[in-house]
Amino acid sequence: MSEKFDCIVVGAGPAGIACAYELAKAGVNVLLLERGEYPGSKNVMGGVLYRKMMEDVIPGFYKEAPLERPIVEQRFMMLDKESAVTFGYKGMEWGREPYNNFTVLRAKFDQWFAQKAVDHGALLINETVALECIVEDGRVIGVRTDRPDGDIYADVVVLADGVNSLLAKSLGFHKEFRPDEVALATMEIIKLDRKVIEDRFNLEEGQGCTIELFGDATKGILGTGFLYTNKDTLSIGVGTLLSGLIKHKIKPYELLEYVKQHPMIRPYLQGGEPQEYLAHLIPEGGYYSMPKVVGNGVLVVGDAAQLVNAIHREGSNMAMTSGRLAAETIVMAKQAGNFSEEMLDHYRQRLMESFVGEDLKKYKDSTHHFDKFPQYFEEYIPMMNRAASQMFTVDGTSKREKQKKIWRDIGTVKQKLKIARDMYRAWKVIK
Numbered sequence: 073m074s075e076k077f078d079c080i081v082v083g084a085g086p087a088g089i090a091c092a093y094e095l096a097k098a099g100v101n102v103l104l105l106e107r108g109e110y111p112g113s114k115n116v117m118g119g120v121l122y123r124k125m126m127e128d129v130i131p132g133f134y135k136e137a138p139l140e141r142p143i144v145e146q147r148f149m150m151l152d153k154e155s156a157v158t159f160g161y162k163g164m165e166w167g168r169e170p171y172n173n174f175t176v177l178r179a180k181f182d183q184w185f186a187q188k189a190v191d192h193g194a195l196l197i198n199e200t201v202a203l204e205c206i207v208e209d210g211r212v213i214g215v216r217t218d219r220p221d222g223d224i225y226a227d228v229v230v231l232a233d234g235v236n237s238l239l240a241k242s243l244g245f246h247k248e249f250r251p252d253e254v255a256l257a258t259m260e261i262i263k264l265d266r267k268v269i270e271d272r273f274n275l276e277e278g279q280g281c282t283i284e285l286f287g288d289a290t291k292g293i294l295g296t297g298f299l300y301t302n303k304d305t306l307s308i309g310v311g312t313l314l315s316g317l318i319k320h321k322i323k324p325y326e327l328l329e330y331v332k333q334h335p336m337i338r339p340y341l342q343g344g345e346p347q348e349y350l351a352h353l354i355p356e357g358g359y360y361s362m363p364k365v366v367g368n369g370v371l372v373v374g375d376a377a378q379l380v381n382a383i384h385r386e387g388s389n390m391a392m393t394s395g396r397l398a399a400e401t402i403v404m405a406k407q408a409g410n411f412s413e414e415m416l417d418h419y420r421q422r423l424m425e426s427f428v429g430e431d432l433k434k435y436k437d438s439t440h441h442f443d444k445f446p447q448y449f450e451e452y453i454p455m456m457n458r459a460a461s462q463m464f465t466v467d468g469t470s471k472r473e474k475q476k477k478i479w480r481d482i483g484t485v486k487q488k489l490k491i492a493r494d495m496y497r498a499w500k501v502i503k
């Protein structure tokens with residue numbers, strides 16, 4: 073296969089497909105390479121798909137895409153061993169067009185999305201691994217694949233090959249990531265009757281709910297768990313920084329089993345049949361971990377560029393936006409017949425000016441902060457749950473006496489000052 077394309081996109085996840093879709097729509101001759109049997113076959117996500125960024129690519133997609141449920145409620149559970157402080161938001165407006173977010177199963181969704189790119193003229197080749205970029209005179213001119221007729225050439229190559237991006241690494245764009253820059257997430261898809269799901273989560277027919285889990289969901293390790301409703305399955309998962317798993321000597325599947333058996337979670341899953349077990353890395357280093365994202369004849373998008381907002385569990389939206397912006401830059405570069413790093417840098421500039429760059433900058437110190445000070449998850453969540461238990465237990469003690477006891481239990485003046493300082497620091501890194 074020594075044909076030359078205008079563009080090769082490596083990886084058919086949300087970033088790569090969005091890019092290939094936009095390019096094909098603009099009449100660019102684009103090849104989309106995917107190592108899996110089909111797009112989505114290798115992909116793992118909770119997963120919440122954000123409508124706005126998907127509509128920026130395909131307006132009205134929700135009328136035909138294989139979505140699970142529109143999310144009408146987002147809950148947050150602060151877990152201790154046998155308790156939960158829960159808060160959240162439910163709004164019926166999220167259940168009506170144009171909706172807010174949706175749960176999706178990537179194996180179905182990515183296939184549908186990739187087919188849309190193919191319908192516009194992109195060429196999709198599955199079961200093909202891009203092994204390395206072909207570089208000539210300091211410029212990427214194609215990719216070497218594992219196919220017998222392996223080298224493919226293009227004016228420009230887009231690396232959308234996900235969190236590990238071996239291709240960007242081989243170009244020297246990033247080093248091996250440290251264990252405190254990536255989270256390892258494991259999840260299970262559990263089959264459950266749809267009516268049972270709706271009853272258990274207090275939902276009307278077809279509606280969905282997401283629950284984010286903190287604290288004891290990860291045994292106090294920096295990370296989160298999640299429980300999402302699909303049509304007739306639940307997605308339950310947990311993800312922590314690799315450094316946390318190493319430090320606490322916990323295996324990821326042990327943590328998943330632990331959260332599944334948690335007394336606050338177990339009743340939701342009761343009677344369900346495990347269907348699929350999945351594990352994947354998530355880039356959580358944020359702004360400081362971003363690699364170089366453009367070079368001569370090459371751009372990096374999505375997880376490969378470490379575009380994840382771990383605080384708000386957003387990744388697919390950043391992936392799609394980066395893919396779209398990369399495509400718009402390539403169309404411009406094609407018109408100018410110039411694929412130099414200088415020209416392609418337009419993509420980096422637009423990315424950093426968009427919500428992607430803005431949000432990464434806003435939370436640039438957050439992961440590192442919460443990793444450095446584990447007391448937020450280890451101590452303060454259990455403390456909050458104990459306080460709630462005391463306050464809401466009706467035992468004849470006056471409310472003022474209860475408040476005094478909660479205040480005393482927090483500890484000495486020095487400990488109270490430490491908590492106040494920690495809360496101020498937390499506010500500073502997420503403000």
Ligand code: FAD
Nearest residue numbers: 083085086087107118119120202233234257374375387388
């Ligand atoms: P990916 O989706 O990883 O796609 C990369 C593609 O490239 C894959 O198809 C892969 O097979 C292919 N590939 C890799 N290497 C090669 C190669 N050498 N040659 C050919 N093909 C290759 N985000 C959200 O927005 N909402 C959520 O609820 C959410 N939940 C998550 C839950 C879990 C457990 C995990 C792990 C992640 C979650 N994320 C979530 C993050 C989200 O999944 C990612 O940010 C998003 O998938 C990134 O898209 P991408 O296209 O950049 O990469």
